[in-house]
Amino acid sequence: MISSTVENYLKRIYLEQQTDPKALVPMGKLAAVMQVVPGTATAMVKTLADSGLLEYEPRGGIRLTAGGEQLALHVLRRHRIIELFLVNHLGLDWSEVHAEAETLEHAVSDKVLERMDTLLNHPRFDPHGDPIPPAKGRMPTESWIPLPAVPAGQRAQIAQLSDQDPAFLQFIERNALTPGTEIYVASYDPQADAVTLNVPDGSHITLGGAAAEKIMVRLGRVSQCGTRVP
Amino acid sequence: MISSTVENYLKRIYLEQQTDPKALVPMGKLAAVMQVVPGTATAMVKTLADSGLLEYEPRGGIRLTAGGEQLALHVLRRHRIIELFLVNHLGLDWSEVHAEAETLEHAVSDKVLERMDTLLNHPRFDPHGDPIPPAKGRMPTESWIPLPAVPAGQRAQIAQLSDQDPAFLQFIERNALTPGTEIYVASYDPQADAVTLNVPDGSHITLGGAAAEKIMVRLGRVSQCGTRVP
DNA sequence: TCTCCTTTTTTGAGTTATCAAAATAATTGG
DNA sequence: CCAATTATTTTGATAACTCAAAAAAGGAGA
Known part of the structure; x- marks a missing residue:
């Protein structure tokens, strides 16, 4: 079973990676976005590398493997579908759903998620305009x-x-x-x-x-x- | 911040307490329902007692304090509203929602919960017939x-x-x-x-x-x- | 009353995730 | 090219939760 801590690391690494897809994500950046001290990031990255979720170049940086990226996209899909569900079906304000989804993304099962997806009519974007990773297949490229x-x-x-x-x-x-x-x-x-x-x-x-x-x-x-x- | 482990202990203790309200809950029973070894239950009970959530009589058993019971009822309220929401609004089968709610009950915020409650029209019972603890006020007594x-x-x-x-x-x-x-x-x-x-x-x-x-x-x-x- | 058996507690150890601070490597300006 | 700065890694500790197994406390029956 994959912990929500690991899910958060993968998601963050993926998002950082997107800001500059060819470069490795530096450890300092990861530590900063995860709000942990650098040593913590190093320790976690080592275990993620051992699990085959990312490639780690000591003193160079990291990059998700295909497996790691797939998991990250799965978390992101949950996050974004949940955000939209909270806005469209529970009437929450779009300004507050990000924080709610940060927690729920680790608790919602695939079955519940696919129900939400169906109810939302297979949306392509979340309330903030971020694309929702499809259940299968590649992430659409955006030209913003x-x-x-x-x-x-x-x-x-x-x-x-x-x-x-x-x-x-x-x-x-x-x-x-x-x-x-x-x-x-x-x-x-x-x-x-x-x-x-x-x-x-x-x-x-x-x-x-x-x-x-x-x-x-x-x-x-x-x-x-x-x-x-x- | 109260951990989901603690929430689960409190919920379980409350439910055990209900089976025989005058007696103390024995440690063995708690360990069994929590699926941990007896020593683990003892350790956790000590910390819960230190936090004022329950009264602990060594070698006698435990009983929730008013504060502990209030927290337990809050968890139970979340659990049962979530179950009903999953059945009525997401179309899940009532036989599977208990397992889903076990996880979601620790992740859903008060705000989201009250939205569900409103959407469900302030229900009094969950899909299995269990009464939903009210947001405030005492738990209704059932005569089953x-x-x-x-x-x-x-x-x-x-x-x-x-x-x-x-x-x-x-x-x-x-x-x-x-x-x-x-x-x-x-x-x-x-x-x-x-x-x-x-x-x-x-x-x-x-x-x-x-x-x-x-x-x-x-x-x-x-x-x-x-x-x-x- | 005195064993035997059950329940509970204690002790020692492991896992995961974290921090503080020391050590090390890399980079950068003079 | 070297010293100073910055980034990263290492080391040692801690907190929360858990297990295994030894120790202790309480019965219950002979």
Whole structure:
């Protein structure tokens, strides 16, 4: 039986890996995201390597094996389906479901998960726009760019929010910037570190660079299938 | 933070206590139901006593304190609401939800639990007929008797099944003996160790004493409010 | 009352996951 | 190229939970 601690390590390593797929994940980074001291990460990584879940290059870094990645994706699938279920079926606020799913992802059985998946109609994205790993098959590749990379005068669609902080997500919701929203980038001034957008309801809003960087968009009016927050 | 191990001990102790409320729960019994060696139970009981969750009489037995009982009831409430939610909202079979709830009861937050409770319309009984401890206030007292205690010729209503084994529960369902069912006790022969019942659909069935003992009933046609398996 | 048997407690040890702090390796600027 | 800094690993401890097996306490029957 695989412990929830191990599940968390695998999930985190996978997510770190995605930020730079060719590089090894450094131990310091892993320790930081797992909120443990470096020595703890080293110890855990050794046991994970012994279990064949990752490759460990001492003083170099780590990389998940195919087996490790499969387990990580399974955890991620649980996490994201649970998030969506909590929003769509239990009426929780999307800003709080991340924290709930952190715990539930280790407790929900495959059977219960597949029921949720069916009830949700096999969704492709979670409430924050993150793709839900399919039960079998490869992870879909996403082509997102951060909002500040969109040239002024372009249309785009909000795809994903890469910060799960409830306060940030509530801000996003208050300003109708949830995934799926079509926006128009009115201006981007690198000097002022400011992006101004028009949103469908007619209003416009100006964001600083730090906030804009957390908003991932798809250029043009690509249609995105899958359930998401209205 | 209270560990799920501790939650399980408290829950089990509470349930054992109920079988004979005036007596202390013996250590051997606790070890048996927790499936640990006696020494483990002793060690855990000492820490629980130090935390003020139970009273421990060495070589005598244990009894939950008010605080311990409150925590136990909280766990039991989670367990039973989750069971009902899994049956009514996720369509799981009632014979399998006990096992699922054993894990989920330690992972579901109060917020999620109260959403389930609301969605279920504040049910009073779980799928097996066990009363759901209220969020606040005392546990309702049930007046059940085992099926063999019903005199022949009497009507009764099935109240609860005191065995969570999926095979037994599937048998119960196949024979339409789920909680809420009105039955008529046609005969009871202690010598033959057999009870024969008539069920609403017109058929009748004969049970051995061991199976009949696991079926708790309410005499007469008392109406039981609360959601249950159809 | 005095063994024998059962129950319970104690003792010693193992596992998993963690931290603190010392030791070591790698990198980087002068 | 070397010293200083930074990253990583090692070492020694701890907490929670567990088991195995020895020791102790309580009966119950002769």
